[in-house]
Amino acid sequence: MSVYAAIVLRELRRAWSTGGLALPVVFFLLVAILFPFAVGPDAALLGRIAPGVIWAAALLAALLPVERLVAPDLESGVLDQLAVRGLPDAGVAAAKVAGHWLGFAPALLAATVIASGLLQLPGEALAPLLIALLIGTPGLAALGVATAALVAGLRGAGALAGLVMLPFAVPLLIFGATAGQPGALKLLGAVSLLLVAGCPFVAGAAVRMGRG
Amino acid sequence: MFEGLDLALAPGEAALVTGPNGAGKSSLIRIAAGLLAPAAGSVTGEGARALMAEVPALDPELSLGAALRFWSGIDGRRMAVGEALAAVNLADLAPVPVRMLSTGQRRRAALARVVASAAPVWLLDEPANGLDTGSVALLEGLIARHRAAGGIALVATHLPIALPQARMVAL
Numbered sequence A: 001m002s003v004y005a006a007i008v009l010r011e012l013r014r015a016w017s018t019g020g021l022a023l024p025v026v027f028f029l030l031v032a033i034l035f036p037f038a039v040g041p042d043a044a045l046l047g048r049i050a051p052g053v054i055w056a057a058a059l060l061a062a063l064l065p066v067e068r069l070v071a072p073d074l075e076s077g078v079l080d081q082l083a084v085r086g087l088p089d090a091g092v093a094a095a096k097v098a099g100h101w102l103g104f105a106p107a108l109l110a111a112t113v114i115a116s117g118l119l120q121l122p123g124e125a126l127a128p129l130l131i132a133l134l135i136g137t138p139g140l141a142a143l144g145v146a147t148a149a150l151v152a153g154l155r156g157a158g159a160l161a162g163l164v165m166l167p168f169a170v171p172l173l174i175f176g177a178t179a180g181q182p183g184a185l186k187l188l189g190a191v192s193l194l195l196v197a198g199c200p201f202v203a204g205a206a207v208r209m210g211r212g
Numbered sequence B: 001m002f003e004g005l006d007l008a009l010a011p012g013e014a015a016l017v018t019g020p021n022g023a024g025k026s027s028l029i030r031i032a033a034g035l036l037a038p039a040a041g042s043v044t045g046e047g048a049r050a051l052m053a054e055v056p057a058l059d060p061e062l063s064l065g066a067a068l069r070f071w072s073g074i075d076g077r078r079m080a081v082g083e084a085l086a087a088v089n090l091a092d093l094a095p096v097p098v099r100m101l102s103t104g105q106r107r108r109a110a111l112a113r114v115v116a117s118a119a120p121v122w123l124l125d126e127p128a129n130g131l132d133t134g135s136v137a138l139l140e141g142l143i144a145r146h147r148a149a150g151g152i153a154l155v156a157t158h159l160p161i162a163l164p165q166a167r168m169v170a171l
Helices: A002-017 A022-039 A043-063 A071-075 A078-084 A089-118 A123-151 A157-177 A184-211 B025-032 B064-074 B080-087 B103-117 B133-148
Strands: B014-018 B049-052 B121-125 B152-156 B167-170
Touching: A002 A089, A002 B064, A022 A043, A022 A089, A043 A089, A043 A123, A043 A157, A071 A078, A078 A089, A078 B049, A089 A123, A089 A184, A123 A157, A123 A184, A157 A184, B014 B025, B025 B121, B025 B152, B049 B103, B064 B080, B064 B103, B080 B103, B103 B121, B103 B133, B121 B133, B133 B152
Parallel strands: B014 B152, B014 B167, B049 B121, B121 B152
Antiparallel strands: none
8 A cells, every 4th residue: 555655645746846736727827817808807797607617727727737647657667667566557547646636636726716716706606616626626637647648658649638638528527617506516426436436447558558 | 579489597597688679688578577468478477576677767856865765665675775775886876866867877776776676586678788897897796696695687788798607598
């Protein structure tokens, strides 16, 4: 177990130390700042579209770290060294998902509080939005790691990552942005759980295929 | 690439894999490490394996000591790093970030990880690449010590490495 904990901690350390997390968070805030300029200062309108804007911004921000999640470890031989030590690729991917989420989610939630102010989100709508993000971000992190493993080593990996990842993130977006409606939160949880359970195996298989 | 290869190594034995570029030396090492599946045939082995590949797999932003401790922590041998660094003459460089190290120093750092792992089976892919003559002698000494302690070494190289009584495998 401590082996996986070491991988999770390494992911967290690398996420913060190489500045890989600051960029998505700043990007997320920037999208939130752009919307009032584009839509106008109508507080009621902004408040109504705020959850959707924040979810779309979160999705786009989640794309940015994808390139540093798997490809550097593939190139530097870290994944090979872990495999030589008998660790299953899917297990390593699961640890990466956990490490990525532990870094990404708190930063995103903190930024959401700021963004909700910029978008005039009604105060009573903030808590449901944060809960929805808390439930949805594990799925988003898992999807990010699986996408990273699929596109690792390809030319134009960053652009390709968007095409691979965003369609699968649509259910998260739909149930996340309508989290106030009955049942949406449960469906969001179901989608997130499905991604968390399945994506490590997809990522592990992609890494294994990449070695051949 | 190669076929009809039959190789069995007992404790204390070593094999030296030689051949021209592209003959499949690295592929053989990766197959032995379990990273590649052989197109036909099988690989069996007992005991943990330690791989020294072309790439160092050490986080460049960490100090050399910390980067090696990550791996020895996974191997459950955190304490072995200092001794292994001393064995490859890098003890003084432990606080230096990995990105500041030269090619040869990085190769020796990768060798230190193999030493620290205490795995009975060493799989070394071009271990002499980038090493000066003194360091090659150090490498030969470390392999000899490993074999004397009952270890196995499979070494792929295009540079001359002295391995007494090693099986020669020419691809």
